[in-house]
Amino acid sequence: MFNLMRIAIRNLMRYKRRTFLTASLITMGVVFVLVFIALSGSFKHMMVSQITDSFLGHIQIHQKGYVASIDTLPLTKSMGTQAVRKVKEAINDVPEIEAYSMRIKFGGMFSNFVETANVRLNGVYPEEEIKTVPLFPERIMEGKKGITKGEILVPELLAKGMKVKIGDMIVVVATNKDGSVNGKQFKVGGILESATGPGGRDGYIHIDDALEVLRMDEVQISEIALRINNFVNLNAVHTKLNNIFLKELNKAGKPVFEVHTWEQLSPFYNIARMIDLMTFSIKLMLIAIVLISIMNVMIMAVYERVREIGTIAAIGTLPKKILSMFLIEGFSLGVLGALIGNVIGISIIYILNISRITFDFGRQTGLVLEPTVNFTDIFTISTIVIMVSVLASLQPAFKASRMEPIKALRHV
Amino acid sequence: MSLIEAENLSKQYISGEITIDALKDLSFVIGPASFISFVGPSGSGKTTLLNLIGCLDTPTSGVLRVSGTDVSQLGGKSAADFRGKNIGFIFQDFNLIPVLSVYENVEYPLLMVQNTPAGERQSRVLSLLDSVGMIEQKDKYPGQISGGQKQRVAVARALVTRPKLVLADEPTANLDHKTAYMVINIMKKMKDESGISFIFSTHDQKVVGEAEIIYTLEDGELAGKSAKGGARHV
Ligand SMILES: Nc1ncnc2c1ncn2[C@@H]1O[C@H](COP(=O)(O)OP(=O)(O)OP(=O)(O)O)[C@@H](O)[C@H]1O
Ligand SMILES: [Mg+2]
16 A cells, blocks of 8 residues: 555656646636635624624524514514523523513504604513523614613614614504504604614514513513524524424414524525535536546546556556555645645635725625634545545556456556 | 477467468487577567466467476466476576666566565576676676676576476677677576576577587478587487
């Protein structure tokens, strides 16, 4: 094995320029893929955390059927005291859940005493909400960074349209579950920046005010948003919660709750998927580059060395050995390309990091790009490159091993 | 026991409509520790015969035994195995591996074909390089030595596995007279030292004279056999 390796490396050194060119092609491919993965990963990560951390939360629990009719914010599909207690008990047993926030969501009329408009509101416990979506306070463009009883955070577009300012008094009118209408005055406590996705243009009030507007005698929760301690475990926690909540059946034997991750709730998930798909296609391109360049070099190597192959076959080298000789040559070329590619790729990513490139997304400005690659990415890409290199050498190597010595020796 | 026995050995090449009888009904016996030459004009079948003896090709009909083994049907892996164990090759164009040094070229068959332990390998390679007078050049690469020197290295490589016989098809064709003579003499010396038989083919009348037994081929047929000293019989 060691000797085969030595011969392979000597043969690669024999055509330094060709080896160098092929290795650089692979290197370029690896660099490109690594940098792309790092950039798109950073971009995606930032997008996702903008969405989950500023209003959505990582996971949401509703009464079964709520999400399907989320556009109307139906109060009839909310969780009563008993259901809420069950949910609380269950999530207290899941250590991965860092925080949760209970929300009453409802639609109503928003009046500045001159004009009226529709508004969608969340009644929340301020502390819970901020623990669950820590970037929420950053969305408050004007006013103090919190939710106070008697005050309302007005979404910016509504504030603009209705020409309301901090400190103005407005009225919210809503229809409750039984169909009776009630209104309550609020002071405008803050203007809330819009965010991409469902619920990104909602107003916020204290949950006690929501209870008052809706004349609820007991708390009826529309939505429980969860924050988990490590985003990487999203799917695992989701499965865990599903296992717990799908067991909760009503009298008719149907599940009472539904559990969704942000992916199922936000349209941005499709963009995230697109980014993944692009990463995947770029990996495919890398595979094609490696495959074609290595195959090309190895076909040439075999062709150039026909007489040499004839010689070693004549003196008794077994086909298997000749096969491995060429496979190892392709393998070494792949390793070389992957190695240099990783070094250059990681250096570029490092440089991108220290140069602190910023970009804007939606209304978020000055987001700093922090491209990172993890060991898994590097390992996967290197493995792909090396495996494809061996694969690409397979056909030429096989051809070499099958040569008849007399024919090969006669070759000029 | 005789080293090579050929009985009614024939080889035909069929290319399309044409059939070429390259060897016709050859029968001969070669004993151990011989120094033998096959001579004959171009196209007489020397290469064809050496290829058969070297298990690089199989006869169309007839029987060929090398060192007691019937090799007439040997092919693929078993032929490669047999060659690796029993036969050494010297080629007209030297065919050293360009990326390996002189030392490594001689070592190659022990490493890649026979799996000889390191200590044994080194002592065999060094002693052979010494015998062929190439010990001083052992770290040079084939591109850095002359044709005669290359062929001496090739002789060492052919002998390093201690085969039953060494086959050399026109080993001196690419060498000038003086060098050719020297290479043949080294082959002869090695034969005397090791007791390994050498069979070579040649055009060159001068070096032919060095063989102990000379077989003459004409048109694929054995036209004569002469032993050293001039006795010539068919
Ligand atoms: N692969 C082949 N296909 C067809 N005919 C062949 C083949 N190899 C050799 N021949 C023919 O067989 C005959 C014997 O050829 P061979 O090469 O054995 O002669 P040779 O004595 O070695 O000649 P030379 O001195 O030129 O090397 C020739 O007529 C040649 O044309
Ligand atoms: Mg010939």
